Amino acid sequence: MLLGCIGDDFTGSSDLGNTLTKGGMRCAQYVGVPKGPAASDVEAGIVALKSRSIPVADAVSLSLEALDWLRDQGCHQFLFKYCSTFDSTAEGNIGPVAEALADALAAEKVIVCPAFPATGRSVFQGHLFVGDRLLNESGMENHPLTPMTDPDIRRWLGHQIDGTVGHVPSAIVAGGPEAVREALQRAQDSGNRLIVADAIHDSDLVTLGQAADGLPLLTGGSGIAIGLPDVFRNKRLLSESGGTWAGQTGPVAVLSGSCSKATRAQIARHQASNPSREVAADDVMSGAATAQDLADWALSKSGIPLVYTSADPSEVRAAQDRHGSEATATAIEALFAETARLLVQGGTTRLITAGGETSGAVVEGLSLDRLEIGPEIDPGVPVMRAGPDLVLALKSGNFGGPDFFAKAAATLEGT
Template structure:
């Protein structure tokens, strides 16, 4: 294994796998820290954790355990992957995990770059944009678990770490990899270990990836990986043999737990043509709805059934105020995990999920241990094979076109 990756959720990890696979690396996503060794043909291994919203100490523990396993596989470089909207609180978890990994590896000059312009995320003057809006005006300020109210990544990250945070400005990135390396050395000499890097074009991410050649640790969104396969290829280390992929026939279903603007628009579009059933948090907390009932409803529908809790953020906050944020999140995740099991037991062979927490709950609920990365559906979202008769699409809340659900179901069936 050449590149060892640690993802803080399942959808982000599949996004990263999509990037690496498209760039020619044989990639496997593992669900949690594996117990045994990887197979010899894996060039990039992704350990997908569910650590984005857990307590800081637990996120650090899980991440270091993943690092230990990846080091045992002989990886030459490590990547900590987090969301392209930098989902975190003022306490963590991005900063503490990045610092812990850097300490374990003795790493300095550690890039921090969540940008991925192909999906509308860019960093300029250290500020994160979603499309033409600052992060704090993009809808992420209303996220129920990690509200992002400050787009200045240097300032936000400085609240989370013990050290100071540096910057690699766009002028250096535009000048090329040598200029980036020089700037990183300057920032290192000034005492900054974590370095927020600007990137407004995918080509900038290529530059950043190549500038980190030989450095033990890189952090960022999946876009930061655009330039990494080329470094390994130039060194003659990639086999450049693509794996085979085939579609999956059979029933399909969709589970959505994201309340992002993009997902709510996708839910509305799908409900225009196919059956859709909203699940309310109050009903879940009161035990008025069961996974068996939801699976039976889905089984009896014409078209592709969608089960969703993708409510308006104000409604989500109201439910959290009544029952407690952690209690609501845990109950809904448990409901989706059990519903996914019931759907697959009833014969569903194509399952689409929306939202990082939802996707993580579903993957854990299905007791999956590894996922093979397949073709891309939309930027950042690949198809993934979980076994001989099950194909998944794990979509981050903010990703995908308005017709994503119909497109995913169609593409997952095609050869």
């Protein structure tokens, strides 16, 4: 294994797998820390954790466990992958995990770059933009678990770590890999270990990947990996033997727990021509909504049935006020996990999920351990094979075009 990756959720990990697979690396995504060794043909291994919103100490412990396993596989370099909207609270978990990984690897000059231009995420002057809006004006300020109220990644990261944060501005990134290496060294000389790097184009991410050649650790969204396959390719380390993909026919269903603007627009588009069923948070908490009922409903419908709890943020906040945010999130995740299990048990072969926490709950509920990365549906979202008769699409809330659900169903089928 050449590249060892640790993802803080399942959709983000599949996003990273999509980037690396398109770059020509043989990639496998693992659900949690594997118990045994990786297959010998895996060039990039991604350990997908559900660590984005758990207590900081637990996130650090899980990430270090994943690092130990990846080190045992002989990796040359390590990547900590988090969301391109830097989803975290002022306490963590991105900063504490990055510092712990850096400590374990004795790593300095650690790049921090959540940019992903293909999906509208860019970093300029240390500030994160979503399209032409600053992060805190993009809708992410309403996220129910990790509201992003400050677009300055340097300042937000500074709340989370013990050290100070450096910065490599876009003018230096535009100067090429050597200019970036010199800037990283200056930042280290000034006492900074974690260093936010600007990136507004894919070419900037390629430059950062080249500049990180020889560094043990880098961090970012999946975009930071765009240039890494070529770094390994130029060293003649890649096998260049890509895998094959075959689609899967059979019943399909969609489960959505994301409250993002993008997902709610996708739901509105989809339900105009497909069966849909909204599940209110109050019904989840009272037990009025059951997994068996939801699975039976979806299995009885033709088309692409959709079950969703993706309410307006104000409704979500009201439900959290009534029942507690953690209790509400836990109950919804458990409902979706059991619904997914019953859907697959009932014959569903194509399953689409929206939302990082929802996707993580579904993958854990299905007791999956490894996912094969297939073709891209939309930027950042690949199809994935979970078994001989089951394929998945795990979508981050903010990703995908307006007709994502229909497009995903077709791509999963191979059409």
